[in-house]
Amino acid sequence: MYGYELIQEVQRLSGQAFEFNEGTLYPVLHQLERKGFLRSEWRIAENGRKRKYYSLTSKGRQQAEHEQEDWKHFTGAINLILTSAQQ
Amino acid sequence: MNGIEILIDKILAGSRLAYGANRRDVAAELRSHLEDSMNEARRAGYDDEEAERFAVAHFGSPELVSRDFARVYRLERVRFYIVAFGLLIFASIVAVAGFTYLVQRMLVTNFGLQHRLWCFSAKHLASELLLVAGIIIGYFGLFFTKRLFSRGPMPKAFVVVGIMFLLAAGLLQFWIEDCEPILAEAYICAVFISVIEMRFGHWIAKFLLIAAALTAFGTLLGALDHLTSAPEIMVTALIWTTIAVSCCGVALFTSHFDRRVLSRRFADSSV
Numbered sequence: 001m002y003g004y005e006l007i008q009e010v011q012r013l014s015g016q017a018f019e020f021n022e023g024t025l026y027p028v029l030h031q032l033e034r035k036g037f038l039r040s041e042w043r044i045a046e047n048g049r050k051r052k053y054y055s056l057t058s059k060g061r062q063q064a065e066h067e068q069e070d071w072k073h074f075t076g077a078i079n080l081i082l083t084s085a086q087q
Numbered sequence: 088m089n090g091i092e093i094l095i096d097k098i099l100a101g102s103r104l105a106y107g108a109n110r111r112d113v114a115a116e117l118r119s120h121l122e123d124s125m126n127e128a129r130r131a132g133y134d135d136e137e138a139e140r141f142a143v144a145h146f147g148s149p150e151l152v153s154r155d156f157a158r159v160y161r162l163e164r165v166r167f168y169i170v171a172f173g174l175l176i177f178a179s180i181v182a183v184a185g186f187t188y189l190v191q192r193m194l195v196t197n198f199g200l201q202h203r204l205w206c207f208s209a210k211h212l213a214s215e216l217l218l219v220a221g222i223i224i225g226y227f228g229l230f231f232t233k234r235l236f237s238r239g240p241m242p243k244a245f246v247v248v249g250i251m252f253l254l255a256a257g258l259l260q261f262w263i264e265d266c267e268p269i270l271a272e273a274y275i276c277a278v279f280i281s282v283i284e285m286r287f288g289h290w291i292a293k294f295l296l297i298a299a300a301l302t303a304f305g306t307l308l309g310a311l312d313h314l315t316s317a318p319e320i321m322v323t324a325l326i327w328t329t330i331a332v333s334c335c336g337v338a339l340f341t342s343h344f345d346r347r348v349l350s351r352r353f354a355d356s357s358v
Contacts, residue, residue: 002119003116003119003120004119004120004123004124020147021145021146021147021148021151021152022120022124022145022146022147023098023117023120023146023147023148023149023151023152024147024151024152024155026113026116026117026120026152026156027152027155027156027158027159028155030113030156030159030160031159034159042115049119049122050115050119051119052112052115052116052119
């Protein structure tokens with residue numbers, strides 16, 4: 001995926017819930033690439049334009065799974081608190 | 088220049104990316120994004136001008152983006168800074184020491200001071216090299232250290248670099264005999280050069296004042312070192328003028344290099 005596509009996809013999947021300054025995505029992508037979580041390559045798109053595509057490395061995939069687990073624990077804990085508070 | 092290029096320029100300027108390849112990579116990626124965004128706006132019915140405004144507005148604050156990029160590439164920037172100035176210091180020492188040596192050889196011969204050929208002994212040349220290296224390292228040390236402080240940068244830089252010279256003298260005394268007075272002289276010269284460079288704007292004034300200050304200082308030291316004959320004092324004065332003028336050249340080149348090459352990469356004091 002390239003940066004613009006990534007933003008569109010996040011907005012589509014979230015039902016347009018996330019509105020963020022698009023430019024702030026790129027430093028994050030560069031940071032993740034430098035940490036070895038992403039790799040990038042320039043490709044020529046169908047319309048002849050150059051685009052930089054990002055993909056997860058195996059290290060990045062492991063980290064993503066780890067972060068997902070953390071997020072599930074966190075949201076689970078918040079849900080428990082909210083449910084208890086409602087009862 | 089259109090709005091997109093202005094935005095990219097602002098981001099690149101604030102990002103302070105050290106390497107041209109990174110700058111080109113970031114610029115191409117942001118340009119590609121902004122063109123995609125403009126195309127989307129055109130499909131939604133905007134004309135070209137409106138589409139450009141749409142893309143720029145959705146991209147967000149260039150200050151925020153460039154600050155984040157600067158943080159990501161901080162380590163590379165520091166590495167570049169150290170390598171660039173390490174090379175500059177090395178080249179400066181070689182140039183000043185080499186030039187001074189040639190002038191010294193010429194003067195000793197022309198003034199008929201062949202009996203003073205001991206001044207080309209390995210020991211004496213080593214002490215002269217230490218003096219030149221000390222002046223240049225001291226000058227560069229002050230040049231960078233003052234940037235680390237926002238309040239009272241020069242006095243603080245004098246203290247920090249002074250302490251470093253004391254430590255260096257403490258360490259070097261095990262290998263080089265009488266290095267303490269040489270390093271003290273070098274430190275005083277570096278302070279002279281830095282103060283004159285900071286206080287005076289015009290390069291001719293800087294050149295003349297640095298040459299005068301260092302020549303007077305060096306000749307005074309020579310006179311205290313039991314130089315008695317007029318030719319000896321004259322040669323000493325001229326050698327110090329040579330050191331001063333070549334150090335002045337280094338200072339001018341450094342400020343030019345800093346302004347033209349590094350200021351785009353290191354726009355503020357926080358490396």
